[in-house]
Amino acid sequence: MDLTSSPRRRLRWALRHGIVRFGARRGARAGNLAARLMTEPALVADPFPAYEQMRAQSRFVPNGPVWVAHDHDLCTAILRSSDFGVIGGHDGQTPPLLTRLALLAGPGPVGPVEPPSMLAVDAPDHTRMRKLVTRAFTARAVAQLRERTAQIAAELLDTMAAKGDAADLVADYASLLPATVIAEMLGAPVEMRGQFLAWGAGAALSIDPGVTYSEFRRSEADLRALDTWMRGHFDNVRRRGPVPGQDILSDLVLARDEKGALTDTELASVAVLLLAAGFETTVNLIGNAVMLLTTHTEQLALLQADPGLWPQAVSEVLRYESPVQRTARVAHRDTVVAGEHVPAGQLVIMVLGAANRDPAVFADAQRFDVTRVDAGAHLAFSSGAHYCLGAGLAEMEGEVALKALFDRFPDITPVGVPHRRPTRVLRGYDAMPVRLTASVREPA
Numbered sequence: 362m363d364l365t366s367s368p369r370r371r372l373r374w375a376l377r378h379g380i381v382r383f384g385a386r387r388g389a390r391a392g393n394l395a396a397r398l399m400t401e402p403a404l405v406a407d408p409f410p411a412y413e414q415m416r417a418q419s420r421f422v423p424n425g426p427v428w429v430a431h432d433h434d435l436c437t438a439i440l441r442s443s444d445f446g447v448i449g450g451h452d453g454q455t456p457p458l459l460t461r462l463a464l465l466a467g468p469g470p471v472g473p474v475e476p477p478s479m480l481a482v483d484a485p486d487h488t489r490m491r492k493l494v495t496r497a498f499t500a501r502a503v504a505q506l507r508e509r510t511a512q513i514a515a516e517l518l519d520t521m522a523a524k525g526d527a528a529d530l531v532a533d534y535a536s537l538l539p540a541t542v543i544a545e546m547l548g549a550p551v552e553m554r555g556q557f558l559a560w561g562a563g564a565a566l567s568i569d570p571g572v573t574y575s576e577f578r579r580s581e582a583d584l585r586a587l588d589t590w591m592r593g594h595f596d597n598v599r600r601r602g603p604v605p606g607q608d609i610l611s612d613l614v615l616a617r618d619e620k621g622a623l624t625d626t627e628l629a630s631v632a633v634l635l636l637a638a639g640f641e642t643t644v645n646l647i648g649n650a651v652m653l654l655t656t657h658t659e660q661l662a663l664l665q666a667d668p669g670l671w672p673q674a675v676s677e678v679l680r681y682e683s684p685v686q687r688t689a690r691v692a693h694r695d696t697v698v699a700g701e702h703v704p705a706g707q708l709v710i711m712v713l714g715a716a717n718r719d720p721a722v723f724a725d726a727q728r729f730d731v732t733r734v735d736a737g738a739h740l741a742f743s744s745g746a747h748y749c750l751g752a753g754l755a756e757m758e759g760e761v762a763l764k765a766l767f768d769r770f771p772d773i774t775p776v777g778v779p780h781r782r783p784t785r786v787l788r789g790y791d792a793m794p795v796r797l798t799a800s801v802r803e804p805a
């Protein structure tokens with residue numbers, strides 16, 4: 362069965378993206394705000410005024426059959442409720458016709474947001490897979506990686522310094538730092554990090570619902586290439602003999618082969634998720650932070666005067682410019698959540714980026730303030746069962762990367778207009794040319 366054949370791929374696209382794309386465009390033409398947020402580039406670039414308009418409308422803003430939640434209380438309650446699960450996480454949620462068409466279309470490549478990815482399944486499968494990898498992400502494990510992360514930062518900054526005015530903050534630093542850290546944690550070859558980033562960019566496209574057919578085709582091709590590489594790598598690990606505790610992929614191969622704790626597809630899926638999640642999000646945290654701090658220089662001055670504020674500043678960047686703007690859940694049964702009735706089967710989008718600017722929780726929520734003491738109440742890492750496994754790692758990487766960058770280049774400035782990623786779920790930059798040092802004025 363050729364799963365890459367054009368008619369099957371077109372059907373997969375139609376089911377996963379085409380229907381959503383059609384509905385969103387129709388909704389946007391009719392003026393629906395939530396639909397316009399999906400389709401209008403200007404709103405994707407700056408969604409925050411639209412979030413405030415939604416806040417003024419109602420707690421759930423309809424977008425066709427989908428409901429959009431934006432307040433902190435409601436989003437938190439849904440994410441923590443056992444009455445809700447991830448899309449496709451439970452059997453019996455999909456109408457029979459769609460199930461038949463999906464069978465005809467065949468499965469796509471293993472991806473970060475498709476079952477059996479941990480992100481896309483509910484308990485008990487979710488719990489079983491998550492348990493296999495939590496040990497590598499505990500506070501203790503992350504603390505042990507801090508020194509090595511600082512070394513990686515210093516090496517990358519040396520290379521940037523050598524590039525001078527040709528340096529790009531995203532390509533040379535914000536993407537390579539987390540990609541190196543996660544490649545080392547997984548035991549994947551660090552020299553392949555450029556290739557991982559290229560495949561990851563394709564994978565990231567597939568996260569947005571409603572992408573074009575050509576974006577979908579690229580994303581499937583990149584995910585297939587990553588999956589093929591990953592399975593070949595597992596064979597290499599088996600040939601040289603996996604050692605427990607050596608790296609995450611060795612442990613996962615052992616869990617599959619010796620304990621039968623995972624299927625082959627689950628093994629590939631956990632590996633692809635960890636690799637992609639390891640850098641596709643932290644790159645946005647670092648890029649967004651550099652933009653914010655170089656355009657709010659009084660906030661940067663506060664950090665330079667008191668470096669103890671860096672952890673708080675990272676939380677504030679996550680709150681103010683959340684790298685993951687939205688996620689989704691489906692109600693398993695009729696329920697009442699944060700005082701709102703939700704019928705069984707209802708799909709709800711939670712706009713984390715809007716919840717993080719909810720004035721009921723954050724005073725003067727539209728202000729970027731690195732001294733904000735409650736910034737850590739943000740939902741940038743979600744909440745509940747799927748709370749980001751790498752949250753502690755990402756915070757550590759953000760603190761180390763940003764402090765090292767501004768210590769080395771206190772006057773670093775973006776040159777021209779940085780290029781935003783076109784994605785709607787992930788918010789960040791894919792290019793940011795920078796000038797590393799302030800130009801020195803020659804004495805007259």
Ligand code: HEM
Pocket residue numbers: 479480481491543634635636638639640642643646683684685688689741742743744746747748749750751752754755
């Ligand atoms: C600033 C950086 C990051 C942000 C903003 C972020 C955000 C998120 C969010 C919002 C979710 C949950 C989505 C949902 O509830 O539907 C999530 C899950 C996840 N994240 Fe992160 N993440 C970041 C960095 C990382 C890193 C460095 C890793 C390391 C591998 C990672 C691994 C994961 C994994 C494995 C999950 C799935 C957890 C589960 O389903 O139980 N993340 N992340």
